[in-house]
Amino acid sequence: MSAEKNFWYIFAESAELKKDKPLKRKILGENLVGFRDKNGKAIILLDYCLHRSGKLSEGWIENGCLVCPFHGWKYNNEAKVCRIPAEGNESKLLKKDLKAKKFLVEEKQGYIYVCLSEQVLPQNKPFDYPYYQNTNWATVRFKNLFENNVINCVENFIDVPHTVFVHPGIFRSEKGQKIEAIIESKNGKVYINYQNENSISNFNWFFNSSKQQIKHTDIFITPNITNVNYKVLNNCQYIITSQSVPVDEWQTMVYTDISYNFGLLTQIAKPIVQNQAEQVLRQDLKILKEQAENIKQFKKKFIDTEADLIHTLISELRDKTIAGENISELPEIKTKISFYI
Ligand code: FES
Numbered sequence: 590m591s592a593e594k595n596f597w598y599i600f601a602e603s604a605e606l607k608k609d610k611p612l613k614r615k616i617l618g619e620n621l622v623g624f625r626d627k628n629g630k631a632i633i634l635l636d637y638c639l640h641r642s643g644k645l646s647e648g649w650i651e652n653g654c655l656v657c658p659f660h661g662w663k664y665n666n667e668a669k670v671c672r673i674p675a676e677g678n679e680s681k682l683l684k685k686d687l688k689a690k691k692f693l694v695e696e697k698q699g700y701i702y703v704c705l706s707e708q709v710l711p712q713n714k715p716f717d718y719p720y721y722q723n724t725n726w727a728t729v730r731f732k733n734l735f736e737n738n739v740i741n742c743v744e745n746f747i748d749v750p751h752t753v754f755v756h757p758g759i760f761r762s763e764k765g766q767k768i769e770a771i772i773e774s775k776n777g778k779v780y781i782n783y784q785n786e787n788s789i790s791n792f793n794w795f796f797n798s799s800k801q802q803i804k805h806t807d808i809f810i811t812p813n814i815t816n817v818n819y820k821v822l823n824n825c826q827y828i829i830t831s832q833s834v835p836v837d838e839w840q841t842m843v844y845t846d847i848s849y850n851f852g853l854l855t856q857i858a859k860p861i862v863q864n865q866a867e868q869v870l871r872q873d874l875k876i877l878k879e880q881a882e883n884i885k886q887f888k889k890k891f892i893d894t895e896a897d898l899i900h901t902l903i904s905e906l907r908d909k910t911i912a913g914e915n916i917s918e919l920p921e922i923k924t925k926i927s928f929y930i
């Protein structure tokens with residue numbers, strides 16, 4: 590059985606789940622509904638009414654309980670049916686502990702996470718954003734529905750060679766520069782350490798005007814998170830974290846956090862960072878949609894270049910993870926690649 594359900598996925602941003610309205614989402618093909626109880630605690634249920642299969646997400650909130658729009662059955666914060674209007678207060682059914690399917694929820698750093706299985710391992714925790722609400726840092730956050738699957742999204746977010754073609758002038762421009770990287774796959778993560786980068790283009794004028802070497806490190810955290818980290822000098826840093834949440838086989842909801850610290854320019858730079866990120870995301874949305882259309886039509890194998898070894902290692906790790914293999918028992922891999930951009 591797939592272990593893909595044993596992980597935490599972002600259900601929504603905290604601000605999206607209001608106190609007075611249920612919120613509908615789909616993750617791994619499951620229709621879900623979220624609501625907040627009287628204390629504001631997030632509750633996530635299967636979007637399915639036990640009575641006659643109504644859609645709870647089309648219902649409403651009454652005193653922190655969720656009401657089905659069909660015949661008014663009411664579900665409390667334990668997912669228990671606590672009112673059946675047609676039966677009155679003496680209903681025998683109410684004594685029967687009727688419960689909708691309820692999922693594990695954690696709310697943290699402005700995100701609501703859900704786990705679709707009871708099998709969540711203690712070491713699987715929602716991602717921790719180290720600079721979230723840190724006063725020296727700023728964060729811009731995006732949510733986008735990609736028309737492609739998780740692995741192709743994840744690959745794209747740490748794929749360097751595509752940046753010169755899909756995002757010309759934003760990240761890099763093609764210069765035929767040889768790049769070397771050390772790749773390590775261990776403990777459920779793939780680390781990519783770039784050895785000799787000195788330009789990320791448009792940001793260079795204030796980010797790296799003296800052309801210092803950039804410390805660029807990417808990390809893939811199985812099964813669905815990427816973290817791209819650029820560092821110049823001691824206090825100039827730019828981190829893009831993407832959580833790719835599988836909606837269904839060919840749709841992925843991607844939550845992107847860009848946290849950066851440009852010293853005194855941090856706040857002033859916010860509109861520029863926001864604007865450029867939106868442009869980059871639009872370009873990736875388009876290219877990944879086109880890729881998925883071709884994959885579905887042609888169903889051919891990919892051809893790998895040396896740079897694609899990163900993707901191969903990520904795919905292998907992700908496949909093993911969702912097949913339920915024990916991550917800590919997988920052999921460690923360390924290798925070096927080089928390619929041109
Ligand atoms: S289907 Fe939900 S109350 Fe009847």
Ligand SMILES: [Fe+2]
Nearest residue numbers: 745752755873
């Ligand atoms: Fe991209």
